[in-house]
Amino acid sequence: MMKGIQMDLISEDKLDGMTSMEKVRLILDEVRNGKILILEKGLTPNEQTKLIELTMTEIAPDDFSGIEIESYPVKHDNNILGKLFGKNTVKTRLTVIGPADQLKTIKKDRDLISALVSAP
Amino acid sequence: MGIIKRLRQNFNWIKRLFKKKKARIGIYGPPNAGKTTLANRIVRDWTGDAMGSVSHIPHETRRARRREGVTIECNGSSVTLDIIDTPGLATKIDFHDFMSFGLTEEESKRRAKEATEGVIEAVKWLDDLDGVILVMDATEDPYTQVNVTVIGNMEARKLPLLIAANKIDLPTSSPARIHSAFPQHPLVPISALEGQNIDALYQQIAAHFG
Numbered sequence: 257m258m259k260g261i262q263m264d265l266i267s268e269d270k271l272d273g274m275t276s277m278e279k280v281r282l283i284l285d286e287v288r289n290g291k292i293l294i295l296e297k298g299l300t301p302n303e304q305t306k307l308i309e310l311t312m313t314e315i316a317p318d319d320f321s322g323i324e325i326e327s328y329p330v331k332h333d334n335n336i337l338g339k340l341f342g343k344n345t346v347k348t349r350l351t352v353i354g355p356a357d358q359l360k361t362i363k364k365d366r367d368l369i370s371a372l373v374s375a376p
Numbered sequence: 377m378g379i380i381k382r383l384r385q386n387f388n389w390i391k392r393l394f395k396k397k398k399a400r401i402g403i404y405g406p407p408n409a410g411k412t413t414l415a416n417r418i419v420r421d422w423t424g425d426a427m428g429s430v431s432h433i434p435h436e437t438r439r440a441r442r443r444e445g446v447t448i449e450c451n452g453s454s455v456t457l458d459i460i461d462t463p464g465l466a467t468k469i470d471f472h473d474f475m476s477f478g479l480t481e482e483e484s485k486r487r488a489k490e491a492t493e494g495v496i497e498a499v500k501w502l503d504d505l506d507g508v509i510l511v512m513d514a515t516e517d518p519y520t521q522v523n524v525t526v527i528g529n530m531e532a533r534k535l536p537l538l539i540a541a542n543k544i545d546l547p548t549s550s551p552a553r554i555h556s557a558f559p560q561h562p563l564v565p566i567s568a569l570e571g572q573n574i575d576a577l578y579q580q581i582a583a584h585f586g
């Protein structure tokens with residue numbers, strides 16, 4: 257069998273069908289199994305802080321040192337009708353998440369994320 | 377959300393803006409950005425006291441600290457703040473990093489454990505603030521998840537955010553790079569260590585948190 261690192265690309269549709277806690281739990285479980293995840297649509301700011309909190313509770317010496325996560329800043333929808341009627345005007349974007357000891361961001365700017373993936 | 381409820385929320389927001397005498401301001405950012413150095417300078421300049429210890433080893437602050445009633449006077453107006461110096465935010469903490477600074481394995485493991493608790497505390501504080509000063513090390517890449525997450529949370533709460541582009545005394549610093557990353561937020565280039573441009577920061581604090 258080919259050796260390598262498993263990478264899962266999770267669709268926007270699947271993410272839309274999940275609650276915040278389900279998303280955060282799924283991400284952490286998969287990352288702890290050594291997977292790299294790519295989310296078609298990113299996490300809301302609130303989900304990002306939830307993920308950080310849960311990550312912190314799971315860090316343990318010589319077992320798990322945390323996650324690497326990179327995404328683009330949210331996009332704001334400037335549609336005035338949307339704003340008036342309280343529609344969600346924030347659009348989260350492509351996100352990559354992996355174990356901190358296997359995924360390292362080399363460079364990130366406005367429209368490019370460049371990362372290095374290594375074996376455990 | 378219903379229109380009435382939204383209007384009422386907007387009204388509350390306006391009321392808050394005019395009635396609040398004291399604003400609770402959190403100093404946020406990644407480890408080592410200079411948050412405590414800045415908090416010390418603000419508190420020393422306006423009260424004569426100090427706030428907390430500073431170190432080149434990351435995660436020096438592992439408990440949030442609050443200093444109440446710091447009155448900043450600027451251009452004839454005055455603003456009274458509660459200042460909260462928070463532990464540096466991170467998505468990863470590896471005790472080996474502390475050992476490379478010369479700490480023993482035991483010390484490093486303890487520091488890592490306390491640091492994880494500190495991050496959680498800093499995140500929890502986000503719910504109880506009126507504004508944030510986000511401190512970034514201007515010699516480093518600004519597009520980090522920590523910065524994106526703090527900014528996203530403040531935008532979602534519709535609370536004011538001021539970026540302090542710190543360490544401009546260092547030759548490789550680039551506040552312009554930070555500004556182009558987050559152009560929608562006010563930014564003040566400073567050196568918390570040497571005091572460069574601190575008056576401009578006080579003016580911005582009075583303008584945005586007053």
Ligand SMILES: Nc1nc2c(ncn2[C@@H]2O[C@H](COP(=O)(O)OP(=O)(O)OP(=O)(O)O)[C@@H](O)[C@H]2O)c(=O)[nH]1
Pocket residue numbers: 405406407408409410411412413414429430431432433434435436437438462463464465542543544545546566567568569570
């Ligand atoms: N050159 C330079 N160094 C600075 C400046 N501000 C802070 N530092 C240094 O950066 C290091 C970290 O400063 P702290 O104030 O402890 O940083 P912090 O953001 O509170 O860090 P944590 O509490 O670990 O999250 C120390 O060595 C400071 O002396 C600055 O304006 N210029």
Ligand SMILES: [Mg+2]
Pocket residue numbers: 411412413429430436437462463464
């Ligand atoms: Mg500190």
